[in-house]
Amino acid sequence: MSNESTLPQTGFVRLKQILAPRGPIPVSKSTWWAGVKDGRFPQPMKLGTRVTVWRAEDIRALYENGAS
Numbered sequence: 001m002s003n004e005s006t007l008p009q010t011g012f013v014r015l016k017q018i019l020a021p022r023g024p025i026p027v028s029k030s031t032w033w034a035g036v037k038d039g040r041f042p043q044p045m046k047l048g049t050r051v052t053v054w055r056a057e058d059i060r061a062l063y064e065n066g067a068s
Contacts, residue, residue, distance in 0.1 A: 012053035
């Protein structure tokens with residue numbers, strides 16, 4: 001079973017669901033945050049003081065377009 005199929009079709013995902021080994025994007029946390037800062041990766045949403053999420057649709061599109 002591929003990691004990409006574990007992402008929900010819609011909704012929100014946390015960083016641990018995005019980055020490998022659990023998620024489909026094989027980059028480190030620091031690379032991910034640098035990519036968010038410079039626009040290579042989708043912008044997050046804050047649900048609370050300590051809760052950061054991304055739209056599952058944005059992550060799925062990133063994965064399907066081969067960006068990493």
